Amino acid sequence: MYDTSKAVGKTPRSLSTGVAPIRRGLALRLWQVATLLLGLLTLTACAMLGEYVAERAVESRERLIGSELAASIDRILSGVVSRHESDLAALAGRPCDAVWRPLVQQQTYVTYIRTIALVANGRAYCSSGLGPIDVPLAPYLRGGSAPVSLNLLRQTQFQPGAPVIVMYRATAKDAGILYVVDGQYIADTLAHGVGYGAQHSAFSVAGAGRLTDRNTFLPAEESGHAATTQVSSSTWPFSVQLVAAPGYVTQTRWKYGLLFGAIGVLVDVVIAALYLLAFAPRRLLLSAVQRGLRQGDLYVVYQPIVDMATRSVIGVEALLRWQDRKWGAVSPAVFMPEVESSALLASVTRFMLHTAVAEMGRCAPALPLRIAVNIAPKDLERKGFVAEVLAVCNELPKGTSLVLELTERFLLMESPRIVAIFDTLKAHGVRFAIDDFGTQHSNLDLLSRFPFDFVKIDRQFVRQVDTGGVELITGIVSVARHFGMQVIAEGVESESQHAALRDAGVPYGQGYLYQRPLRAHQLKVRRTAAKAAAKA
Numbered sequence: 001m002y003d004t005s006k007a008v009g010k011t012p013r014s015l016s017t018g019v020a021p022i023r024r025g026l027a028l029r030l031w032q033v034a035t036l037l038l039g040l041l042t043l044t045a046c047a048m049l050g051e052y053v054a055e056r057a058v059e060s061r062e063r064l065i066g067s068e069l070a071a072s073i074d075r076i077l078s079g080v081v082s083r084h085e086s087d088l089a090a091l092a093g094r095p096c097d098a099v100w101r102p103l104v105q106q107q108t109y110v111t112y113i114r115t116i117a118l119v120a121n122g123r124a125y126c127s128s129g130l131g132p133i134d135v136p137l138a139p140y141l142r143g144g145s146a147p148v149s150l151n152l153l154r155q156t157q158f159q160p161g162a163p164v165i166v167m168y169r170a171t172a173k174d175a176g177i178l179y180v181v182d183g184q185y186i187a188d189t190l191a192h193g194v195g196y197g198a199q200h201s202a203f204s205v206a207g208a209g210r211l212t213d214r215n216t217f218l219p220a221e222e223s224g225h226a227a228t229t230q231v232s233s234s235t236w237p238f239s240v241q242l243v244a245a246p247g248y249v250t251q252t253r254w255k256y257g258l259l260f261g262a263i264g265v266l267v268d269v270v271i272a273a274l275y276l277l278a279f280a281p282r283r284l285l286l287s288a289v290q291r292g293l294r295q296g297d298l299y300v301v302y303q304p305i306v307d308m309a310t311r312s313v314i315g316v317e318a319l320l321r322w323q324d325r326k327w328g329a330v331s332p333a334v335f336m337p338e339v340e341s342s343a344l345l346a347s348v349t350r351f352m353l354h355t356a357v358a359e360m361g362r363c364a365p366a367l368p369l370r371i372a373v374n375i376a377p378k379d380l381e382r383k384g385f386v387a388e389v390l391a392v393c394n395e396l397p398k399g400t401s402l403v404l405e406l407t408e409r410f411l412l413m414e415s416p417r418i419v420a421i422f423d424t425l426k427a428h429g430v431r432f433a434i435d436d437f438g439t440q441h442s443n444l445d446l447l448s449r450f451p452f453d454f455v456k457i458d459r460q461f462v463r464q465v466d467t468g469g470v471e472l473i474t475g476i477v478s479v480a481r482h483f484g485m486q487v488i489a490e491g492v493e494s495e496s497q498h499a500a501l502r503d504a505g506v507p508y509g510q511g512y513l514y515q516r517p518l519r520a521h522q523l524k525v526r527r528t529a530a531k532a533a534a535k536a
Helices: 020-082 085-091 096-107 183-196 246-295 332-340 345-363 377-381 385-393 408-426 445-449 459-467 470-482 495-503 520-535
Strands: 113-120 123-127 131-136 148-153 164-172 175-182 198-205 209-212 229-232 239-244 298-307 313-324 328-330 370-374 401-407 431-437 454-457 486-489
Touching: 020 164, 020 175, 020 183, 020 198, 020 229, 020 239, 020 246, 085 096, 085 164, 085 175, 096 113, 096 123, 096 131, 148 198, 148 209, 164 183, 175 183, 183 198, 183 209, 239 246, 246 298, 246 313, 246 332, 246 345, 298 345, 298 520, 313 332, 313 345, 328 332, 332 345, 345 370, 345 377, 345 385, 345 520, 370 431, 377 385, 377 408, 385 401, 385 408, 408 431, 454 459, 454 470, 459 470, 459 495, 470 486, 470 495
Parallel strands: 313 370, 370 401, 401 431, 431 454, 454 486
Antiparallel strands: 113 123, 113 175, 123 131, 148 164, 164 175, 198 209, 198 239, 229 239, 298 313, 313 328
16 A cells, blocks of 8 residues: 655555554554543542532531530530539528528529429429429439439420420439429520521430420430431530531532532543643644545555566556645655554545556556555455455456455454455455565465465565575475465565576566656556567
């Protein structure tokens, strides 16, 4: 398909038909997939991180609100038992008639209190609100060794349906003070949390139940609203439980979702930019090749293949050239490796096949010959390739055949597919040549497994005939003849090489000694001029 040689007849086309284009194409696809996956993983990671940060922010807010509420309730309870404690302790155990008025007076100094009762011998006997009473102390108490017992009750017998917090401090062996705090004060304190982003909050004493911000008592076995955060008091045996308001949770998730989503998009933009920068030269090059195809900047030259005995032209090899309007002449070695690993290959191959057949057809009948075109590995993978070749064969002028050149490196990897293609195309007159034979993965078994028509000896072996390397050429010729194939020597540059190759039995040659690659009309002029000179 193309020729990168500048000083010799023809360079090996390892870039055009070896495994390198396959690896480049695979590497490109892997890079594309890796970039896409990296972008998706980045967005997913940022979304998960945003959700995690939002949850931590909500939890932190709940804990802050819970801490403030617990501190407020701490101050209420501590204030209750610390106000005039010594004066109240002096009244405990004395007859109610003697101490009721001082008890009522002392209550006025204690805030949040519904009543204060004096206790003696396990019974509350004097209340600041009711005067003399006779109530067992046990229902008001909870176990524990704390100086002040704390309990939460659904109600008292004196005011049903009104939750209370009860605290009892023993002042002597059989005497003490019972404080009854109205639950409404605690509920009002809890209600302040709603203004700071809480949906529900509750005051809880382990094993006793919970008091909600609506002043509703819930037994310990009832869950009520599912609390997400619980903050325990460091002073009293209670905890505050709360759950953030849905509006606040949604707002927080949106805020962090948008923030980390923007970060993810930004990182993806950077990744995409790096990918585009890394592959921008390739994209620009392929775009330029595609533009060159449309504008006619790509063209085909032909290097003759001659009969070694008579030096008459028996065929040509079609080689791709590009004369860019901006860059000038561009070597095929620069753009073809990228073309062969892209979707543009099909267009370039079709251009080569149709152009070569059309231009050589205009040279007929002056040049009844074989037209050799190199094909790339990915051409053989295309579903429509065989149909394209058969369509071109129908346009061949009479006496002209099409030769497709492949390298053995690809055949080693894809032999089953190659055999199927060989069988189909050879049945329609297409002939095949194994190119660069003997280089890299040499394998004579290929000649027996694949029905080649020609074996092309690489120019590195042709050079060796000047230094005594004729035996290798002779061996290749013998093996080729054994399998019914003909040999073509590439890169013939000197008369001594020509003579040695001819004597070694090589029937055909190609190289600068005979002709440099020319445009089709120049090739026809040369051919016509040569015939006229021969007649003269």
